[in-house]
Amino acid sequence: MSDVIDGLVDREYAYGFHTDLDTDIAPKGLTEDVVRLISAKKQEPEWLLDWRLGAFRHFLTLDEPAWPNVTYPPIDYQDMHYWAAPKPKGPAPQSLDEVDPEVRAMFDKLGISLAEQERLSGVAVDAIVDSVSVATTFKERLAEAGVIFCSFSEAVREHPDLVRKYLGSVVGPRDNFFAALNSAVFSDGSFCFVPAGVTCPMELSTYFRMNAAETGQFERTLIVAEEGASVSYLEGCTAPMRDENQLHAAVVELVALDDAAIKYSTVQNWYPGDAEGKGGIYNFVTKRGRAGARAKISWTQVETGSAITWKYPSVILQGDGSVGEFYSVAVTANHQQADTGTKMIHIGRDTTSTIVSKGISAGRAQNTYRGLVKMLRSATGARNHTQCDSLLIGSECGAHTFPYVEVRNDTAEVEHEASTTRVNEDQLFYCRQRGLTEEDATSMIVNGFCREVFDELPMEFAVEAQALLRVSLEGSVG
Amino acid sequence: MLRIDGLTASVAGRRILDGLDLEAGAGEIHAIMGPNGAGKSTLSHVLTGREGYEVTGRVTLDGADLLALAPEERAAAGVFLAFQYPVEIPGVGNMYFLRTAVNAVRRARGLDELDAMGFLAEAKAHMARLDIDPAFLSRSVNAGFSGGEKKRNEILQMSMLEPRLAILDETDSGLDIDALRVVADGIERMRGPERTMLVITHYPRLLELVRPDRVHVLQGGRIARSGDHRLAHELEAEGYKPAVASA
Numbered sequence: 001m002s003d004v005i006d007g008l009v010d011r012e013y014a015y016g017f018h019t020d021l022d023t024d025i026a027p028k029g030l031t032e033d034v035v036r037l038i039s040a041k042k043q044e045p046e047w048l049l050d051w052r053l054g055a056f057r058h059f060l061t062l063d064e065p066a067w068p069n070v071t072y073p074p075i076d077y078q079d080m081h082y083w084a085a086p087k088p089k090g091p092a093p094q095s096l097d098e099v100d101p102e103v104r105a106m107f108d109k110l111g112i113s114l115a116e117q118e119r120l121s122g123v124a125v126d127a128i129v130d131s132v133s134v135a136t137t138f139k140e141r142l143a144e145a146g147v148i149f150c151s152f153s154e155a156v157r158e159h160p161d162l163v164r165k166y167l168g169s170v171v172g173p174r175d176n177f178f179a180a181l182n183s184a185v186f187s188d189g190s191f192c193f194v195p196a197g198v199t200c201p202m203e204l205s206t207y208f209r210m211n212a213a214e215t216g217q218f219e220r221t222l223i224v225a226e227e228g229a230s231v232s233y234l235e236g237c238t239a240p241m242r243d244e245n246q247l248h249a250a251v252v253e254l255v256a257l258d259d260a261a262i263k264y265s266t267v268q269n270w271y272p273g274d275a276e277g278k279g280g281i282y283n284f285v286t287k288r289g290r291a292g293a294r295a296k297i298s299w300t301q302v303e304t305g306s307a308i309t310w311k312y313p314s315v316i317l318q319g320d321g322s323v324g325e326f327y328s329v330a331v332t333a334n335h336q337q338a339d340t341g342t343k344m345i346h347i348g349r350d351t352t353s354t355i356v357s358k359g360i361s362a363g364r365a366q367n368t369y370r371g372l373v374k375m376l377r378s379a380t381g382a383r384n385h386t387q388c389d390s391l392l393i394g395s396e397c398g399a400h401t402f403p404y405v406e407v408r409n410d411t412a413e414v415e416h417e418a419s420t421t422r423v424n425e426d427q428l429f430y431c432r433q434r435g436l437t438e439e440d441a442t443s444m445i446v447n448g449f450c451r452e453v454f455d456e457l458p459m460e461f462a463v464e465a466q467a468l469l470r471v472s473l474e475g476s477v478g
Numbered sequence: 479m480l481r482i483d484g485l486t487a488s489v490a491g492r493r494i495l496d497g498l499d500l501e502a503g504a505g506e507i508h509a510i511m512g513p514n515g516a517g518k519s520t521l522s523h524v525l526t527g528r529e530g531y532e533v534t535g536r537v538t539l540d541g542a543d544l545l546a547l548a549p550e551e552r553a554a555a556g557v558f559l560a561f562q563y564p565v566e567i568p569g570v571g572n573m574y575f576l577r578t579a580v581n582a583v584r585r586a587r588g589l590d591e592l593d594a595m596g597f598l599a600e601a602k603a604h605m606a607r608l609d610i611d612p613a614f615l616s617r618s619v620n621a622g623f624s625g626g627e628k629k630r631n632e633i634l635q636m637s638m639l640e641p642r643l644a645i646l647d648e649t650d651s652g653l654d655i656d657a658l659r660v661v662a663d664g665i666e667r668m669r670g671p672e673r674t675m676l677v678i679t680h681y682p683r684l685l686e687l688v689r690p691d692r693v694h695v696l697q698g699g700r701i702a703r704s705g706d707h708r709l710a711h712e713l714e715a716e717g718y719k720p721a722v723a724s725a
């Protein structure tokens with residue numbers, strides 16, 4: 001089999017087109033003036049500017065983290081734009097019909113027809129291009145249920161008290177290098193608020209699209225589910241193919257108050273770079289949730305894109321009986337590198353967490369799972385189960401597992417299982433004997449390997465994820 | 479019809495098949511017996527295109543050169559192997575697997591693909607005959623199946639795929655008395671004018687239930703002896719040694 005798969009992985013990125021949108025762009029560079037400019041562009045209140053400036057000044061004192069198991073040339077933070085927005089062709093759109101046709105066409109091309117979404121799919125979408133939210137669908141229907149779902153900028157304008165109360169409450173502006181950077185220059189993002197006792201009547205979704213060149217994307221998502229509320233949220237991302245690397249440093253904060261449930265699903269398909277490792281997105285993201293008593297926060301991610309992925313969606317299990325889950329598929333092919341995993345911080349009594357991580361490497365890719373399970377002294381009766389499986393396709397790729405465990409309470413239980421396997425020749429032959437091509441067989445075996453994670457995805461996303469996996473590994477065999 | 483001429487197969491520098499000849503007509507069932515390690519499974523692998531063997535000789539199915547084809551192309555041409563050790567594929571649903579296989583082969587034959595409903599109805603009918611619990615459809619391919627269940631699953635696949643050449647590698651090994659009957663029944667039902675079957679077995683018992691047209695002994699890398707169904711009983715009485723002597 002080795003001769004079959006040794007060939008360099010060659011995959012095509014279907015979303016790599018670039019749309020000529022008329023773009024309002026800030027000069028390159030990262031200075032206090034740029035932070036002020038962004039805030040002014042968005043007509044933000046004074047407190048938010050101060051918040052940004054505080055983050056920026058702290059950022060200046062920090063060094064870029066060097067501990068992730070990834071390598072890349074130094075990033076010049078002065079050599080990129082921190083603000084880019086499709087120029088509005090008139091006043092802000094009041095309905096989808098008024099959204100710039102070019103923007104709409106771009107989303108159509110991505111398979112996300114904003115109008116269709118509104119009519120058919122029953123998924124509310126917030127579409128974000130570069131730095132700015134361009135359209136949010138289904139607003140009225142959500143409003144009837146008391147759910148707020150809008151762009152972050154709009155939330156700052158319309159619901160300043162809510163934003164002020166929760167912004168930075170889970171990921172503080174000084175949390176880490178990239179979170180501080182995001183806090184200083186974040187441009188837009190999505191905001192969602194589900195009031196006490198309400199089950200959000202539909203899936204919510206944010207679709208991120210990086211379009212402008214040499215531009216960083218720094219969006220911020222804040223989801224608040226009050227007592228007993230529940231919501232399921234999907235996030236999808238793509239970017240054009242460009243030779244230079246682009247930085248994506250997002251922050252996602254989830255607040256699940258007592259008895260609330262938040263399910264956050266990601267299908268991340270940022271441009272991974274070409275087969276030689278040129279270009280691609282640096283995806284350095286901080287995602288964290290805080291769970292109140294009996295609340296449940298569930299992260300499900302399918303990561304197939306980006307040149308480099310650095311993210312650890314985490315849960316702070318603060319309330320007694322709270323539940324944290326992390327289901328992850330991370331696919332790396334060609335020269336992609338991923339250092340991803342989760343942190344489960346058990347504070348409350350009888351808190352439980354589940355971690356299922358499936359890492360797949362092909363080509364010369366490096367795939368690292370890094371996870372922390374921490375049981376504080378207060379976490380009596382806490383339990384964690386971790387399962388980390390790695391699948392290798394070919395002989396030049398690598399899988400690494402770094403599980404960190406800290407237990408300060410004798411009654412807490414931590415279980416860890418890990419496995420590393422190669423796509424098995426017997427399985428491949430069995431499938432081929434039944435008429436499947438080698439590529440179909442590989443895709444089927446890999447999908448099977450990911451099954452436990454795909455089962456956690458909402459239906460529409462599960463299908464997309466499988467298709468994506470297939471495309472990601474195209475050319476890995478044969 | 480299947481025609482094998484001067485087939486050799488070597489693995490790791492060791493010759494396992496050494497000039498094997500065999501002819502099996504359409505509509506016929508041929509049993510292949512022979513001592514452990516004689517190369518019966520190797521023959522099944524070489525006929526189905528498994529990599530890792532150095533192969534010479536000629537194999538045709540209805541005149542078409544099989545050795546030139548990739549495994550999936552042979553499957554499309556109607557070659558089916560019931561594996562001696564069916565493979566587990568965790569996370570892949572049995573039904574999904576089977577439907578994908580059936581449709582891959584149907585596509586290759588220019589037939590319409592079966593939709594989920596049509597497939598399910600057909601699968602259930604076959605499963606009822608093979609005494610397989612429908613719950614097996616929703617389990618992962620062979621994962622956690624007992625030995626006998628795996629073998630029955632192979633027969634199910636064969637029934638659905640309707641091959642032109644079916645090779646059954648010790649499908650009767652490890653079966654309980656009832657399962658043996660079910661499997662024999664499944665094979666017997668597949669007997670037909672358009673189909674050639676090679677049944678590899680160690681036990682005359684199966685050959686009483688499925689009467690073969692010919693029985694061959696594979697030994698010394700070739701067909702050392704051939705006869706009708708009575709040969710199986712002779713072998714049972716005498717063992718394989720005389721077969722070598724007469725070769």
Ligand SMILES: Nc1ncnc2c1ncn2[C@@H]1O[C@H](COP(=O)(O)OP(=O)(O)OP(=O)(O)O)[C@@H](O)[C@H]1O
Binds near residue numbers: 494513
């Ligand atoms: N990859 C391999 N490397 C080395 N030897 C091999 C390899 N594959 C098969 N062999 C050898 O080839 C010989 C034939 O094996 P094969 O599995 O075909 O026998 P068989 O007739 O099916 O036996 P059984 O009745 O036990 O199933 C055996 O001696 C086996 O050890």
Ligand SMILES: [Mg+2]
Binds near residue numbers: 518
């Ligand atoms: Mg054998």
